[in-house]
Amino acid sequence: MKILLTGKNGQVGWELNRSLSKLATVFAMDRDQMDLSKPETLGPVIQNIRPDIIINAAAYTAVDKAESESELAMIVNGIAPGVIAEEARKTGAGMIHYSTDYVFDGKTTSPYKEEDLTCPLNVYGKTKLAGEKAVIQVGIPHFILRTGWVYSLRGSNFLLTLQKLAQTKKQIKVVDDQTGSPTWARTIAEGTTQILEQCLKGTTTSQVFTGSGVFHMSCGGETSWFDFANKILELSNLSKDTEVVPIPTIEYPTPAVRPRYSPLSNRKLKQVFHHEMPQWQDALQECLNSALK
Numbered sequence: 001m002k003i004l005l006t007g008k009n010g011q012v013g014w015e016l017n018r019s020l021s022k023l024a025t026v027f028a029m030d031r032d033q034m035d036l037s038k039p040e041t042l043g044p045v046i047q048n049i050r051p052d053i054i055i056n057a058a059a060y061t062a063v064d065k066a067e068s069e070s071e072l073a074m075i076v077n078g079i080a081p082g083v084i085a086e087e088a089r090k091t092g093a094g095m096i097h098y099s100t101d102y103v104f105d106g107k108t109t110s111p112y113k114e115e116d117l118t119c120p121l122n123v124y125g126k127t128k129l130a131g132e133k134a135v136i137q138v139g140i141p142h143f144i145l146r147t148g149w150v151y152s153l154r155g156s157n158f159l160l161t162l163q164k165l166a167q168t169k170k171q172i173k174v175v176d177d178q179t180g181s182p183t184w185a186r187t188i189a190e191g192t193t194q195i196l197e198q199c200l201k202g203t204t205t206s207q208v209f210t211g212s213g214v215f216h217m218s219c220g221g222e223t224s225w226f227d228f229a230n231k232i233l234e235l236s237n238l239s240k241d242t243e244v245v246p247i248p249t250i251e252y253p254t255p256a257v258r259p260r261y262s263p264l265s266n267r268k269l270k271q272v273f274h275h276e277m278p279q280w281q282d283a284l285q286e287c288l289n290s291a292l293k
């Protein structure tokens with residue numbers, strides 16, 4: 001079994017490279033080996049490896065920058081996934097692709113289900129939705145795993161930014177009117193590996209991907225950025241010298257508009273794969289503990 005993984009140095013990609021190796025031979029690619037901004041170059045790489053499964057963890061994830069680089073974001077997030085899916089079709093491979101809670105507009109009060117109406121508010125969300133549709137349209141066996149508020153001990157994310165700020169600032173202002181589910185990248189990788197492991201009981205790729213479709217995969221529970229920030233400082237033993245001050249989004253304007261409410265319901269993941277994602281507080285604690293190991 002050969003798995004081709006893109007975005008191996010990203011938060012999720014790095015964790016996937018680690019957890020998938022127990023299942024299959026992983027061909028892990030970085031941006032130099034597979035550049036999604038040049039979709040026309042992807043085919044030969046894929047056909048050379050002829051993987052059984054392609055996992056696309058590469059993406060243009062700079063939510064604010066995407067507002068001014070919409071063309072590039074659309075190529076990487078909206079067009080390249082369809083090209084990869086088309087190449088997967090040629091080799092008979094299935095595909096796992098990641099998407100985002102930002103495909104929703106946040107105008108609700110209970111966790112989003114897979115079939116809820118999408119209506120992205122920003123360029124990043126629009127390009128990710130285009131990528132979902134491009135993969136689905138090719139008609140290969142696939143899972144699209146939507147997640148949100150991803151953090152890890154690598155890369156650039158809210159957890160690391162906050163810990164860094166707390167080293168020098170006595171006060172940090174954080175928005176308290178956006179709600180989501182912080183999700184440790186490792187829980188996404190382990191969830192992906194576990195569902196693949198279950199599916200691999202099938203013998204052909206189409207059996208592997210029985211039940212193709214969109215699944216939500218984020219940590220359980222919900223919180224605001226403000227409460228998330230407080231929890232990070234508390235668990236990092238940084239709350240003594242730094243105060244987190246709640247502010248409304250209007251006082252922290254960003255180029256990209258974000259949904260006010262974007263937790264995802266994991267019910268389908270649990271029903272189909274019996275996979276339970278951890279609560280966000282437990283995953284955060286475990287992530288921080290892992291730094292000490």
Ligand SMILES: NC(=O)c1ccc[n+]([C@@H]2O[C@H](COP(=O)([O-])OP(=O)(O)OC[C@H]3O[C@@H](n4cnc5c(N)ncnc54)[C@H](OP(=O)(O)O)[C@@H]3O)[C@@H](O)[C@H]2O)c1
Pocket residue numbers: 007008009010011012013030031034035036037038056057058059060061076097098099100101128146147148149150151155156185
């Ligand atoms: N981060 C979040 O909060 C979040 C939330 C919801 C959904 N997601 C989705 O989850 C998935 C994984 O995200 P993540 O958090 O792991 O993102 P990440 O840490 O930003 O990693 C993205 C990876 O994509 C690579 N990449 C960017 N442009 C590329 C290009 N043109 N060609 C090839 N590779 C390229 C990056 O390469 P370099 O290492 O060279 O920069 C990086 O390795 C993505 O589909 C993302 O949309 C993320």
